[in-house]
Amino acid sequence: MKTLLKRAGVAAGAVIIMIESVVALTAVKPLEGYVCMGLKSDKEFNDWVPGSMGPKPGGPEDPPVFQAPTEGSRLLGYNSSPVIVKWPVNEVGGFVEMLRLGGEKGWIKGDLLVPYGTVVRKDGTVIKKDKKCIPSLMSNGRIGFDIRAGK
Amino acid sequence: MVTKILRSVRAKIACGVLACAGLIGFAEWASADPGLVTQSGLPIQVQPTAPELGLPQFSYPAGNPDTSGGGGVGSSSVNYNACPGCDPTTTMMAQSWGQGAVDAATAAGVTGDSLAATCVVESNCQNIGGAGTVSGPFQMTNATYLQAIQEFAAANPDLSVDTSLAGKSDPANEAYAAAQYEADAAQYLQNNDIPNPTNLDIRGYYQFGQGPSAELAAASDSANLESIVQLSPAVMAANGITSTTTVGQWRQSYINKVGSLADQPVLL
Numbered sequence: 001m002k003t004l005l006k007r008a009g010v011a012a013g014a015v016i017i018m019i020e021s022v023v024a025l026t027a028v029k030p031l032e033g034y035v036c037m038g039l040k041s042d043k044e045f046n047d048w049v050p051g052s053m054g055p056k057p058g059g060p061e062d063p064p065v066f067q068a069p070t071e072g073s074r075l076l077g078y079n080s081s082p083v084i085v086k087w088p089v090n091e092v093g094g095f096v097e098m099l100r101l102g103g104e105k106g107w108i109k110g111d112l113l114v115p116y117g118t119v120v121r122k123d124g125t126v127i128k129k130d131k132k133c134i135p136s137l138m139s140n141g142r143i144g145f146d147i148r149a150g151k
Numbered sequence: 152m153v154t155k156i157l158r159s160v161r162a163k164i165a166c167g168v169l170a171c172a173g174l175i176g177f178a179e180w181a182s183a184d185p186g187l188v189t190q191s192g193l194p195i196q197v198q199p200t201a202p203e204l205g206l207p208q209f210s211y212p213a214g215n216p217d218t219s220g221g222g223g224v225g226s227s228s229v230n231y232n233a234c235p236g237c238d239p240t241t242t243m244m245a246q247s248w249g250q251g252a253v254d255a256a257t258a259a260g261v262t263g264d265s266l267a268a269t270c271v272v273e274s275n276c277q278n279i280g281g282a283g284t285v286s287g288p289f290q291m292t293n294a295t296y297l298q299a300i301q302e303f304a305a306a307n308p309d310l311s312v313d314t315s316l317a318g319k320s321d322p323a324n325e326a327y328a329a330a331q332y333e334a335d336a337a338q339y340l341q342n343n344d345i346p347n348p349t350n351l352d353i354r355g356y357y358q359f360g361q362g363p364s365a366e367l368a369a370a371s372d373s374a375n376l377e378s379i380v381q382l383s384p385a386v387m388a389a390n391g392i393t394s395t396t397t398v399g400q401w402r403q404s405y406i407n408k409v410g411s412l413a414d415q416p417v418l419l
Contacts, residue, residue, distance in 0.1 A: 023229055024399065027371045062342070078342045080365045100344040101369055131378040136371070144369035147378060 027136035027146035034099055036082040036116040036133035036145065039063065065106035069095035076106045082116050082145060083108060084135040099135070101143050229372055229402050237410030243267035243276045246288070251323030252330075257419065258307050259330035261337065265417045266330055268350045268409040269357060278322050282389070288322045289329035299328035299335070306331075332357065337417045340365060351413040354405050355380075358390070372399030 039062075062078035064071075069092035083098050089110075090097040096110040114120065117129035131149055138144035240263065243249045252270070253263035266289075270276040273290040280286045284293035291299070296319045304312040304327075318324040336356035340348040343365035356364035359380045367379050376396045377387060387393070392401070406413045 023231065025229070025370075025372045077344055080343055080362065082366060101365070102344040102346060104344065129378065129381070131375070138369075138371065142369070144371060145366060145374070147366075147370050147374040149375055149378060 024139065025144070026139045027134065027144065028139055029137050030146070031084070031099070031135040031137060031143065033087055034084050034135045035087045036135055037085045037113045038116045038118050039079075039081040039083065040112050040114050040120055063108055063112050065098065065100060065108050066095070067106065069093050069097075069107045073107075076100065076104060079106075079108060082133050082135075083113060084143065085113065099143065103143055229399050229406065231406055231411060231414060233403065233407045234410040237271075237408065237412075239267035239271035239276075239409050239412055240264050242271050246276050246322065248288075248321070248323040248326065249276075252326035255303075255323065255326040255330045256333075258310060259303060259327070259334045260419050261330050261333045261417050262415065262419060264412050264415055265333055265350050265353070266326060268412045269329060269333065272354075272405060272408050278320075287319055287325040289325050291319070291325060291328060291332070293319070295332065296325065296328045299331040300324070302335075303327045303331035333417055336361075336364065340368060345369065347416050347418070349414050350409065350417055351402060351405060353417050367398065370398045372397060372402065374398045376401050 062080050065076045065079050067074040067076055077100065079098070079100070084100075086097040086099070091110050092107070094110055095107040096113060098106050098108050100106050115128070116133045117131050119127040119129070131147060134146040134148075136144055136146040243252060243263075243266065246252075252266050256263045256266045267276070270288040274281075274288045276288050278286075278288050281290050285291065287296075293316055297314075297316060300312065300314050300318065304310075304314050307327075310327075312318075312327055313321065313324050319328075333353055336353035337348045339356060339361055340352055345352060345365060345368055348368070352368045353364075355367035359367065359382075363380045367376075370379055374397065375394075376392055376398050377394055379398065380392075382390065382392065402413075
């Protein structure tokens with residue numbers, strides 16, 4: 001009987017472990033007071049160059065994020081698109097307040113930002129992708145993106 | 152990240168008999184093959200993007216932003232137990248160059264498991280050719296290999312590294328470049344404030360390049376993959392990605408090959 005109970009316990013444990021591993025990363029709720037914005041670029045990801053390699057991490061391709069609205073302040077890191085921008089926009093001296101994925105407030109140059117999903121080509125033509133992004137608190141407790149199709 | 156997900160889920164699961172029964176049903180549903188994508192001919196790199204001077208100024212969006220978020224309903228789940236028998240490390244270590252790859256990983260500051268996961272997904276750890284200049288167990292393109300191998304050699308002057316293109320045909324030598332590329336990926340995500348990136352987190356960088364990798368790592372499972380990586384239809388097809396493939400399905404396709412290694416940290 002004890003053996004049976006032990007086996008049942010092991011089986012139950014295995015079931016629970018299995019259940020624990022079925023997860024979904026979902027957007028729990030939108031981050032009030034923030035919007036997604038993109039970074040200026042004349043490239044789409046469609047512009048593949050087979051065999052090319054991305055630049056070094058932290059290189060000039062991704063703009064720096066500072067602790068305060070000045071380049072003299074501490075560098076927090078770099079940001080790729082999308083950028084989580086404080087809404088309504090808080091712009092100070094050309095820098096715009098933003099939120100990093102770890103929840104830290106930062107400042108990024110405002111003239112690098114475009115509406116999310118926008119691509120600007122060198123000839124000035126603008127492409128708007130049919131997608132939208134809502135900065136959200138995710139089911140893993142972190143900040144993330146709820147990205148949907150549509151305008 | 153995934154570890155945190157698991158912790159979160161663990162905290163929520165304190166089920167009684169009836170609740171367990173319901174969850175078992177859910178688990179069976181979630182573990183079903185959701186129509187998974189496959190990856191081949193990888194990695195693909197994106198053209199680096201750069202802010203261009205002189206581009207037109209944009210005004211910020213007017214009115215209230217759309218914050219009708221949520222997105223949890225109907226989202227696909229990801230089953231981290233989808234491949235209980237998966238053991239990429241054993242697969243890699245069964246190769247003559249397996250230990251050399253582990254040593255390469257250590258030198259680059261990444262785990263041997265992360266390289267094992269990559270080679271299993273890319274080639275089942277076989278030294279084979281791929282599309283274009285892609286070759287080797289890590290399926291690197293020539294250009295990516297050359298840049299990464301030179302970076303690795305510069306950072307490890309005490310190691311004997313063949314930085315020529317010919318060196319790519321030696322899997323242990325290609326492992327140097329692959330390990331460096333993974334380290335670069337992890338550093339890139341950290342720069343984007345994604346701490347302690349997992350093998351799943353850097354998979355997006357390895358497959359789709361730097362550009363969309365942070366967005367992909369932070370996107371919900373229900374997000375449309377194409378809308379993030381913005382592949383051309385031809386490249387999408389070559390990667391087994393359809394216009395309806397979700398991020399969750401893409402994550403599941405990776406987990407199906409590497410099992411629990413998916414949520415292991417990349418960096419030592």
